[in-house]
Amino acid sequence: xxxxxxxxxxxxxxxxxxxxxxxxxxIRAKMHSRTGTSVLQDYYDLAKLWRRCEVREGxxxxxxxxxxxxxxxxxxxxxxxxPLAMQACPIPLLGDIITVLYLMAxxxxxxxxxxxxxxxxxxxxxxxxxxxxxxxxxxxxMLVLFVMAVAAGSTNLGIMTQAVGTLxxxxxxxxxxxxxxCAMACYIEMGKxxxxxxxxxxxxxxxxxxxYSGPSLAMLKLGVSVKQLVVASLFVAVFLPFGAAQAPDAxxxxxxxxxxxxxxxxxxxxxxVIENSVMRVRYKYLGRYTWFxxxxxxxxxxxxxxxI
Amino acid sequence: xxxxxxxxLRVGETxxxxxxxxxxxxxxxxxxxxxxxxxxxxxxxxxxxxxxxxYYGRGGWLPNMVANDERPINGSYALYYLLSMEESDPGFVVxxxxxxxxxxxxxxxxxxxxxxxxxxxxxxxxxxxxxxxLPDERRLVLPDDWPSNLYPLRKDAMDYxxxxxxxxxxxxxxxxxxxxxxxxTQVPMGPLHITSDEPxxxxxxxxxEDIIDADYRLFYVHRGMEKVAESRLSYDxxxxxxDRICGICGNAHSVAYAEAVENAQGIEVPLRAQYIRAILLxxxxxxxxxxxxxxxxxxxxxxxxxxxxFRVREKAMDLAVLLTGARKTYGLNLIGGVRRDIxxxxxxxxxxxxxxxxxxxxxxxxxxTSTANFESRTAGIGYLDPAxxxxxxxxxxxxxxxxxxxxxxxxxxxxxxxxxVGLSAxxxxxxxxxxxxxxxxxxxxxxxxxxxxxxxxAPAGPVLTEKWQYTPHKFALGYTEAPRGEDMHWAMxxxxxxxxxxxxxxxxxxxxxxxxxxxxxxxxxxxxIIVGSMDPCxxxxxxxxxxDVKKKTETVLTKDQLEGxxxxxxxxxxxxxxx
Numbered sequence: 001x002x003x004x005x006x007x008x009x010x011x012x013x014x015x016x017x018x019x020x021x022x023x024x025x026x027i028r029a030k031m032h033s034r035t036g037t038s039v040l041q042d043y044y045d046l047a048k049l050w051r052r053c054e055v056r057e058g059x060x061x062x063x064x065x066x067x068x069x070x071x072x073x074x075x076x077x078x079x080x081x082x083p084l085a086m087q088a089c090p091i092p093l094l095g096d097i098i099t100v101l102y103l104m105a106x107x108x109x110x111x112x113x114x115x116x117x118x119x120x121x122x123x124x125x126x127x128x129x130x131x132x133x134x135x136x137x138x139x140x141x142m143l144v145l146f147v148m149a150v151a152a153g154s155t156n157l158g159i160m161t162q163a164v165g166t167l168x169x170x171x172x173x174x175x176x177x178x179x180x181x182c183a184m185a186c187y188i189e190m191g192k193x194x195x196x197x198x199x200x201x202x203x204x205x206x207x208x209x210x211x212y213s214g215p216s217l218a219m220l221k222l223g224v225s226v227k228q229l230v231v232a233s234l235f236v237a238v239f240l241p242f243g244a245a246q247a248p249d250a251x252x253x254x255x256x257x258x259x260x261x262x263x264x265x266x267x268x269x270x271x272x273v274i275e276n277s278v279m280r281v282r283y284k285y286l287g288r289y290t291w292f293x294x295x296x297x298x299x300x301x302x303x304x305x306x307x308i
Numbered sequence: 309x310x311x312x313x314x315x316x317l318r319v320g321e322t323x324x325x326x327x328x329x330x331x332x333x334x335x336x337x338x339x340x341x342x343x344x345x346x347x348x349x350x351x352x353x354x355x356x357x358x359x360x361x362x363y364y365g366r367g368g369w370l371p372n373m374v375a376n377d378e379r380p381i382n383g384s385y386a387l388y389y390l391l392s393m394e395e396s397d398p399g400f401v402v403x404x405x406x407x408x409x410x411x412x413x414x415x416x417x418x419x420x421x422x423x424x425x426x427x428x429x430x431x432x433x434x435x436x437x438x439x440x441x442l443p444d445e446r447r448l449v450l451p452d453d454w455p456s457n458l459y460p461l462r463k464d465a466m467d468y469x470x471x472x473x474x475x476x477x478x479x480x481x482x483x484x485x486x487x488x489x490x491x492x493t494q495v496p497m498g499p500l501h502i503t504s505d506e507p508x509x510x511x512x513x514x515x516x517e518d519i520i521d522a523d524y525r526l527f528y529v530h531r532g533m534e535k536v537a538e539s540r541l542s543y544d545x546x547x548x549x550x551d552r553i554c555g556i557c558g559n560a561h562s563v564a565y566a567e568a569v570e571n572a573q574g575i576e577v578p579l580r581a582q583y584i585r586a587i588l589l590x591x592x593x594x595x596x597x598x599x600x601x602x603x604x605x606x607x608x609x610x611x612x613x614x615x616x617x618f619r620v621r622e623k624a625m626d627l628a629v630l631l632t633g634a635r636k637t638y639g640l641n642l643i644g645g646v647r648r649d650i651x652x653x654x655x656x657x658x659x660x661x662x663x664x665x666x667x668x669x670x671x672x673x674x675x676x677t678s679t680a681n682f683e684s685r686t687a688g689i690g691y692l693d694p695a696x697x698x699x700x701x702x703x704x705x706x707x708x709x710x711x712x713x714x715x716x717x718x719x720x721x722x723x724x725x726x727x728x729v730g731l732s733a734x735x736x737x738x739x740x741x742x743x744x745x746x747x748x749x750x751x752x753x754x755x756x757x758x759x760x761x762x763x764x765x766a767p768a769g770p771v772l773t774e775k776w777q778y779t780p781h782k783f784a785l786g787y788t789e790a791p792r793g794e795d796m797h798w799a800m801x802x803x804x805x806x807x808x809x810x811x812x813x814x815x816x817x818x819x820x821x822x823x824x825x826x827x828x829x830x831x832x833x834x835x836x837i838i839v840g841s842m843d844p845c846x847x848x849x850x851x852x853x854x855x856d857v858k859k860k861t862e863t864v865l866t867k868d869q870l871e872g873x874x875x876x877x878x879x880x881x882x883x884x885x886x887x
Binding site (some may be wrong): 028031032033034091122125128193194196276277278279280281282283284285 | 493494495496511516517605608609610611614615616619679680681682684685831832833834
């Protein structure tokens with residue numbers, strides 16, 4: 001039963017990701033005072049790319065070739081393990097925070113490696129930036145999840161979810177502050193403006209994406225949309241689990257899933273509004289923002305230690 | 309006695325006297341082309357001394373140098389170093405020197421006055437005149453595959469319709485690195501770059517993301533317009549060709565050319581036409597500055613601002629439609645005036661547009677300056693040292709953002725600008741992208757005020773004069789302040805009702821050489837916005853390419869068909885023919 005939920009989760013998230021990015025594009029267009037494209041445009045784009053032939057850079061090797069499937073696959077795998085519709089992980093093995101963090105680090109690693117593999121200079125700069133974002137954001141995310149692990153008494157996301165959902169996670173203030181830090185870290189991790197440094201179109205011509213074409217590019221583009229949805233879902237799963245099913249019974253799971261859809265849509269709407277009202281942060285100053293997030297995450301640790 | 313007093317009053321007399329005093333015997337000849345323009349002829353070997361003296365010693369700035377093949381007139385080539393005197397006795401002093409057609413050499417002024425560098429490189433490309441001591445002798449204008457011994461602007465060089473066989477098959481332009489860091493990565497930006505939709509090839513020398521130095525190659529779209537004007541058009545049709553120099557500030561070029569001829573021939577333009585020219589120039593500035601403000605947002609990744617500035621910009625375009633009948637202020641200038649008057653109802657509608665634009669843009673600018681990261685993206689970025697600016701004579705918001713208030717509209721008032729009250733050139737001291745952006749914002753608001761003042765002040769009367777005597781081989785300068793800086797045209801008419809030599813200097817031509825200094829010390833992330841803050845105009849700089857689009861199916865339209873379509877705007881004669 002839970003295996004089916006896990007597979008369904010992964011499939012649905014991957015299938016819905018272009019819709020989510022399509023809606024974000026529509027919101028962007030509205031804020032630009034444009035009509036904008038259909039919300040289904042990202043599906044059309046992917047279909048078109050999928051039909052195109054693939055062009056590889058001369059001299060690029062295996063890493064470049066496997067990067068798109070690894071990128072997409074890792075996030076699909078995370079999607080399968082998250083406690084979305086239930087207050088427990090469908091597959092407990094995949095729900096451990098250590099596993100999740102490493103599954104998020106793997107595509108970043110491969111992505112950067114592929115960037116170095118490519119001959120383009122913009123690609124390499126994009127790869128460096130991707131690593132920089134990772135180095136600066138991951139510590140806060142780890143710290144937050146560590147605080148939650150202590151508060152809930154387990155490193156399993158399902159148990160954290162249950163603890164937050166039933167309001168038994170202690171200490172309360174530490175959890176709320178951790179939630180704020182997690183929201184910020186997740187926003188940076190989503191790679192939306194002002195933090196879309198690795199793919200900054202105007203600065204480095206979409207960085208590593210420039211080296212790809214055809215189906216590979218489709219996979220990467222889909223992967224980026226899935227990543228945004230998964231990261232938003234991670235935040236929703238851990239800090240907003242209210243309404244998710246307590247036990248694996250079909251009706252409750254269905255309601256839980258619908259509620260999850262509403263919650264994640266709300267989070268994405270907020271993100272879409274933020275991304276259209278700011279300028280891209282200067283690459284040099286990214287550290288200032290992430291220090292702020294690290295500060296809040298540390299604060300939650302302090303609250304945890306003193307127990308409020 | 310009376311004649312002596314009259315000569316003492318002429319503009320530029322003090323500068324000529326100063327040159328006479330400092331370099332005895334240097335001034336071989338001094339003639340006035342217009343009230344504010346004097347040309348002095350000096351011996352070729354005195355050239356660097358005289359230009360340097362006028363530039364640094366007398367407060368001159370150098371828009372450019374014009375080379376001219378005068379062998380049919382007096383047996384030699386001539387160089388005209390145009391100097392805009394902006395401290396005491398404002399006006400234009402042109403230093404002329406003749407170059408022997410056998411040796412084809414002259415001493416380079418660039419080591420003394422760096423602002424000459426592009427002009428001297430171009431003089432070699434176009435005429436084969438070699439500047440001895442020029443530090444940078446690379447090709448500037450001609451493409452890499454151009455034969456090395458063909459100099460297109462020489463009178464006996466080539467027919468303008470011909471194109472020589474390519475001399476080589478590879479790009480061989482050498483990018484120069486002037487930095488000190490040993491190991492740098494080269495990042496090519498262009499020839500086609502995603503954020504600069506026109507062709508320019510920038511080569512960034514970077515360490516990590518830090519730009520150590522930069523070099524660039526432009527003129528990919530050189531259209532050979534000067535050659536076309538000299539060989540194909542009559543001199544009074546060139547105003548329309550000058551419109552096409554730029555897609556944004558065409559009118560500024562057209563006015564500059566018309567004024568060059570008018571100054572040379574002593575044509576008195578009716579007062580009302582002068583006002584109308586100034587109004588149209590300001591309308592052009594409105595939409596150009598909105599374009600740049602939008603692009604600043606775009607380069608910073610703030611597309612919301614970009615789209616909104618472009619939404620408002622449509623109103624400025626509507627205003628152009630109202631006043632000229634087209635979205636571009638094209639085709640309005642003639643030698644001697646303008647083609648179209650501004651009627652009373654158009655005046656009222658214009659004032660309404662101006663008010664609307666003022667409100668909308670004020671709100672948008674508030675939004676822009678309060679947007680997160682605007683300050684950190686623009687403050688301190690693309691630093692243009694005022695000392696570098698002094699050496700290279702940049703123009704427009706670019707130099708005004710470095711605290712130097714150079715503006716032709718106020719330094720050498722022309723046309724309707726002579727009658728403005730209470731306005732002065734804007735400048736900011738930050739020397740960075742932010743200052744240049746703020747200068748544009750303020751100038752936009754000033755332009756609105758100017759349009760109102762000019763509409764109110766325009767006297768009734770004719771808009772065109774056709775009474776003048778055509779005198780061959782007279783030459784003069786025409787100048788306007790385009791949105792991006794001064795446009796400087798130098799025109800000499802021939803004895804065949806054509807331009808003998810026409811040199812159109814676009815604003816951006818003066819700004820490119822300083823870009824390298826603005827790049828240094830910034831990061832790759834800032835490269836696009838630094839280029840953008842200069843508001844470069846590739847096609848103006850490149851002056852002209854004839855685009856030859858060959859389709860498989862060719863359709864020939866008759867004049868009647870086209871005229872009918874212009875009136876009806878329906879039933880396109882091209883419909884159903886694969887277009």
